[in-house]
Amino acid sequence: MGMIGATLIRAGQRFLSSLPALFGVLVFTFLLMRVLPGDPAVFFASGPNAGKEEIEVIRKQLGLDKPMPEQLAIYLYDVGRGNLGRSMMTGQPVEKDLKERLPASLELTLTALLIALISAVPLGVVAALRPNSLIDHGVRLFCSLGVCVPTFVSGLLLIYVFYYLLGLAPDPTGRVDIFTTPPPARTGFLLIDFLLAGDLDGWWAAVRQLMLPAFTMALFVIAPLARITRASMLVSLGSEFVRTARSVGLSRWRIVVTYALRNAILPVITIAGIVFSTMLGANVLVEKVFSWPGVASYALDALLVSDYAPVQGFVLLMASVFVVVNLLVDVLYGIADPRATVA
Amino acid sequence: MSAPLLSIEDLNVTFSTRRGLVQAVRGVSLSLQPGEMLGLVGESGSGKSVTGFAVTRLLDKAGRIANGRILYKGQDITRASAADFRNLHGAAMAMIFQNPRAALNPIRAVGQQIADAILAHKRISSQEAREAALNLLRAVQIRDPERRMNAYPHELSGGMCQRVMIAIAISCNPQFLIADEPTTGLDVTTQKVVMDLLASIAAERGMATILITHDLGLAARYCSRVVVMEQGRLVEEAAPLTLFHAPQHPYTRRLVAASPTATSRVTDLVPDGELKPSIEVKDGSPPAHGTPPLLDVQRIVKRFDDGTAAVTDFSMTMTAGESVGLVGESGSGKSTTSRMICRLIDPSEGEILFDGYSISKIPARDFHRSPSRKDIQIVFQDPNDSLNPRFTAFDCIAHPLLRLLRMRSGDALRQRVEECAHRVGLPKELLSRFPHQLSGGQKARVGIARAIACSPRLLVLDEPTAALDVSVQAVVLQLLDRLRREDNLAFLFVSHDLNVVRMMCDRTIVLRAGGIVEQGESRALFANPRTDYTRELVDAVPHIGAPAALVPA
């Protein structure tokens, strides 16, 4: 009970301390809207030929004639209600656009994270169990190289090899190829929706389409994850409590898994949060490379045509995802480490 | 004599390091009888711990048994397979370690850790193992064992962690136990409780024990036989009384002399040491009547940001040339007090007068400009971290001269630094070295030279020898005592070691939980403590009251 309580307090504290940053992001996005070159009122006017009066009317409608603090208050109120403005590009409310595209981004990011964790942790553990062996050197080389390849380059090279040379991967654009009928949208996650619809062929098509972008993104974060797993596993294995475990004759499995690995995983949990937010950033690049219809490519398209409401909405969305992920990491950490009390 | 339980024959252990092979243990042979408690004594680098780890096959990867046999019940266990050894671990032999908190898994409940050890060797249900673990916690006298079963190491004190460690070690009834510095780092009263517990458990279960320690007194108090090691070799083996009163080997003689006891004097520590002051000692004539004391501390208090008080109420006075000891266990506030007096931190309340002038009015952050700065200097505890790693020994000693005496680089400075180095017995050639190129004793000398460079009048010594081996400590203590007499320095000597304080200080103040428990003339205070706490402290110090006459001159 004490542990759960402490964990909740910790998570709560973390939440509170992320509020200033969140508020900062809100103000930042507000300024983004205000400072940017170009008058928002002009955008919302009927067209480039709109008269001065028309623009004035719109300016009034948008509240742009009010003093800054009041505008900020109105803005915060709007954001609080989930009103993020309208996109010029699609003509739809931004929150609707984001909601449609978020599952695509999440599906990609979560799959990549899963791939990264499943491969990085064992790699790190194996390398640490045999330091300076061939495997260890291999893992270290891979880690050194892995953090150096930009995602957009590795993505393109994967396309070259698996699509152009080998022909194993489907045409690297979008979530499903044009010949597959998308399933009725229930969750927005194609892999789940196809299964719900009982369409296994469609499901397989979606998986094939997902693999290249997911691996591209995973490749980028496997290296840091494996590296920290290896490092903290080495620390654990060399620690005094592992020596104690050996001194009373515990089995190798118990020493490696229960004693060493469980301690070594703590730093991995901590950086998993940072890794996840790196992936949110990398999303922008990967979605562009693979024409993935997610929130990042949406924001990017908008940014390039100076449509700022979607950009602002996207930044806010990332901020909220980041707060949720950090809370999750805190709760996980609290469960994994009894020492994690109120710091 | 029955057949030995364990016998080590001509053991050699080597470590491969960056500079090639290093011989840590060279041809050690010894035996352990069933039920016996054997002391393995030596200073750092003597190979005593390595011997222990070689027996239990817990050497670091770089270490290797190069030669020799280790016979357990007649079987050579250096040739045993890993699987066989796993059965020996715990069931035949167990080990307890120096730092009990680090030796326990930080994220596993202690009860579970004991149960793990039991389950490794017995085919019983985990429920039965928990029962057994609970009984073991009772056996090591942990209060409220049911609740402690689910505690994590960070929730327990150091002494409690060591008891849990003992419980783990004895969980499978090993034939013998190797205790590697089991109480180093624990307070002296805790040390006594833990050692008494260990001794009684060993006696109860007929378990043989090897006690590895740097503390001759501790070994003498608990062991029936003591083996002394030096630089990987076994130099002497004897019963503790014989060892103390008639040591044979020259190294043992030096070691015995250097170990402070209740009766030793500074001059006894190093028989052929530097007794004579190198310069004429001014006769410390009593200060003229009416002169204010050198230091007058009036009711200082230190509270931290979070409201906890490190020092609740502390007052003292000191005259010039006097030496006063400040003793207490960890958390008693002795370090905080010493830092307030040398004006590195500000007291929350109270006043400090130096030479009759208040120096506590000047905030600590401005005190470096005060003319009194050069009069109050400090020697720090750990020589390893008291020297700037990027400064040479010369730079370290020159630093206060440049800052406080405003000397300029040049011949005068060089001469002054060399003179200081000479006074602390530091060879001139070492002045160009960086701290990591110096030994512990040499670093301590640099720290002392730096502190006396500006001829201070009050020297605060914060556990100046706690991190040193006894033989080095002996030399450093003599050095300090000589410097004090030569310069008529006043010493505020902070220490946890009662024997050292008794030797070095005219008066002693006993601190506990931030307040003064008792104070008085050192020898009288320790001979007849007036409070229970001081008596407890005095009793806990291991010694074997050797008659002064028997200490070899």
Place this chain on the structure above:
Amino acid sequence: MSSMDASSTLRHTIWVLRGNLVTAVAAAGALFLLLVAIFGPALVPYDPVASDVPQALQPPSALHWAGTDQLGRDVFSRLIVAARLDLAIAITAVGISFAIGAVIGSLCGYVGGRLDRAVGRFVDVVMAFPLFVLAMAMVAALGNRVENIVIATAIINLPFYIRFSRAEVNIRRNLGWVEAARACGDSHVSVVLRFLLPNVLPAMAVQISLNLGWAILNAAGLSFIGLGVKPPTPEWGIMVAEGARFISTGRWWLVAFPGLALMFAVLCFNLLGDGLRDILDPRMRT
């Protein structure tokens, strides 16, 4: 003031490099990159922006070592010329964030207390934010120009330096030699600047080197998505972006060579960072 004369440093450096081939190679690589950035533009065989449409999309050959792009420009020449811009962006950005971050961090770490905890927590939070997104939005807000790429990269690097110098100073502030410096007559400010910073610098050098790699990736990423640098300026990120269109038809050289250049730069700085730690640590000297 510390008497580490140059010759002993040099000797130590050579000793470390001899014992550590990887670092030596990385250092040589980083030096090579710098030389390319300085002298490269004067030496390239072709004008990096001159198009030669009949020669468009040629694979690598003796004439065009890294092939030509869709406008017939020589990819090799563009790669070389781009080094200057890419390195300049990264070095300026890292320099700015190091200068500001190290001072803020050291002071916080030394002073401690509530302000320090607040700063520490805030920095933790910012670091966990998707920083690339932040940089993207900043460039959008400040204007789509190269200077703003530098500023955005500097700002997202800042928390790393604050956190790093803060932690490094914090573990040292209560060490004996820091207190000894005060007892020897140094003020707090002098302790931080003359004692703590020099001791923290080796660790910071490692961080700088690693961050340079990261900054290069970031700047290239931003220009890949069309922010900051504009065509036809040669820049590795843009070159990849322009080549991306041709990858599914097998024109690999347009992506692979700028990609390799990026990788090489980042790899050199990363490996150099690991090696620097050994060189600058006086405890390694014997």
